[in-house]
Amino acid sequence: MSRTVTLVLVDPTGRPLGALPPYDVPEPWWQQVGAIVDEARHRYGVDVAVLRLLAADRPEPPGGSLTYLAEVAAAPAVPLAPVTVDLAPHPLRAAWAEPGGPAASVAWATAELARHGRPVTAVAQHRTWNLSAIWRLDGPDGSAWLKQVPAFFRHEAAVLRRLATVVPDLVPALLAADDTGRILLDHVPGEDRYAADPAERAAITAAHHTVQRRAVADTERLVAAGVPDLRGPALSRWIRDRLAPHDTAVAADLLAGLDDRLDRVRDCGLPDTLVHGDLHPGNVRGDGRRATIIDWGDAFVGHPAFDILRLTETLDAPTAGPLLDAWAARWRADVPGSDPHRAVELLRPVAPLRLAAVYAMFLAGIEPSERPYHLGDVPACLKRAAALA
Structure with missing residues (x-):
C-alpha cells in the first residue's frame, strides 16, 4: 500500500504558491513525511517542509490520496497548479x-x-x-x-x-x-521493535518492571512536575469528562460501574506508579544489546497493570499468559499479599475505555482537517471495552 500525495506550497509568509503535480510515496502512514520530502526533492528539485494534512480521500489511515500543506523558501521553477485552499488560522493548530x-x-x-x-x-x-x-x-x-x-x-x-x-x-x-x-x-541505536517475539516482550516486561518499581516512591514528584494524575477515582472522572461529547451507549454499563470496579482494583493491593501509557513493542528501540523505552508522552501516574495489558493486547492467550504470569509474580514478590492477576482482569475492559478517552482528548485538541487521524478510534475502543466487560 502506498499514498498519492499532492503538496500545496506556501512561502514563509504563508502566501499560497500553487500545487506540485501528484506523486506516489511508498509509506502508507499519513504522518510519515520523510518520503514526501525526498520525492519532492528528487522529482522537482524542491526542498519542502511539510506543515500539515489538508484533505484525504478516505475516512482514516493508511493509504489513499492526500493533500498536504508544505512550505518552501521561494517559488520553485517547476510549474505549479492553481489551487483554492482554506488557510485561515485555527486556534488548535500546532506551532x-x-x-x-x-x-x-x-x-x-x-x-x-x-x-x-x-x-x-x-x-x-x-x-x-x-x-x-x-x-x-x-x-x-x-x-x-x-x-x-x-x-x-x-x-x-x-x-x-x-x-x-x-x-x-x-x-x-x-x-x-x-x-x-x-x-x-x-540518538538511540537500533530499530523500533514492532516485530518483537515473546522472548523479547518478556525482556521488555522485566525492564519496565524496574522502571515502575522505582517510580512508586516518585508519584507525588511526578504529579507535581505535570504528569497526569489518574489514580483511583481521578481516572473515572477523567474518562467520563473526555467521553462526554461522544456516544458511549455501547459501553454504558461499564461506565456506570466504573467507580465500583476501580474500588475492587484498589483492593488488589498494587501500588500506583508511573505508567508508560502506550507500551507496545514499537515504542521500544533496540539493537540486540540494549533496549530503550521511548515515547513517554502518554505517561501518567496510575495502576501498573495498564502497561502489561497494552503489551499483550494483540497476543493470543497461550502467548500472553506466561508474560502476564511473570509480571504478576514480580509484583507479588514486591507486594506480598497483593493479587495482580485479579487487578489485570478487572482492568482488562478499562484499558480500551481509557484509550477511547485518550483519543477523545486528541479529537478535542486538534483542528478539523486532522480529525481523520483519530475519528474512528473512539467508537472502536468503546466497542472493544464493552466486549471485554
Whole structure:
C-alpha cells in the first residue's frame, strides 16, 4: 500500500504558491513525511517542509490520496497548479504546522546542540501530524532527534528527567527541552521493535518492571512536575469528562460501574506508579544489546497493570499468559499479599475505555482537517471495552 500525495506550497509568509503535480510515496502512514520530502526533492528539485494534512480521500489511515500543506523558501521553477485552499488560522493548530514553525524549531535544536559542542550538518524531517513533529539532526559527533508535541504531551520531558536519575539505561537521553513542547533527544541505536517475539516482550516486561518499581516512591514528584494524575477515582472522572461529547451507549454499563470496579482494583493491593501509557513493542528501540523505552508522552501516574495489558493486547492467550504470569509474580514478590492477576482482569475492559478517552482528548485538541487521524478510534475502543466487560 502506498499514498498519492499532492503538496500545496506556501512561502514563509504563508502566501499560497500553487500545487506540485501528484506523486506516489511508498509509506502508507499519513504522518510519515520523510518520503514526501525526498520525492519532492528528487522529482522537482524542491526542498519542502511539510506543515500539515489538508484533505484525504478516505475516512482514516493508511493509504489513499492526500493533500498536504508544505512550505518552501521561494517559488520553485517547476510549474505549479492553481489551487483554492482554506488557510485561515485555527486556534488548535500546532506551532509546527504554521509557516515558519519548522524553521524555528530546527533553529532552536541546532542552537541547543551547539551548546553541547555538537554542530549540525544535515536535518531531515521524518514526521508531522497533530501529535508530534519529528526531525533528525546529524553531525560529525552523532545524531539527535528533535520532537515537538502538543500541550497534552508536554510532561514527557519531566518524565525523562526523572527517569534519567533512576534508570538512565532504559530511556533516551534528554539533551534539552523548552516550554513549547520541544524536546531534544540523543540518538538511540537500533530499530523500533514492532516485530518483537515473546522472548523479547518478556525482556521488555522485566525492564519496565524496574522502571515502575522505582517510580512508586516518585508519584507525588511526578504529579507535581505535570504528569497526569489518574489514580483511583481521578481516572473515572477523567474518562467520563473526555467521553462526554461522544456516544458511549455501547459501553454504558461499564461506565456506570466504573467507580465500583476501580474500588475492587484498589483492593488488589498494587501500588500506583508511573505508567508508560502506550507500551507496545514499537515504542521500544533496540539493537540486540540494549533496549530503550521511548515515547513517554502518554505517561501518567496510575495502576501498573495498564502497561502489561497494552503489551499483550494483540497476543493470543497461550502467548500472553506466561508474560502476564511473570509480571504478576514480580509484583507479588514486591507486594506480598497483593493479587495482580485479579487487578489485570478487572482492568482488562478499562484499558480500551481509557484509550477511547485518550483519543477523545486528541479529537478535542486538534483542528478539523486532522480529525481523520483519530475519528474512528473512539467508537472502536468503546466497542472493544464493552466486549471485554
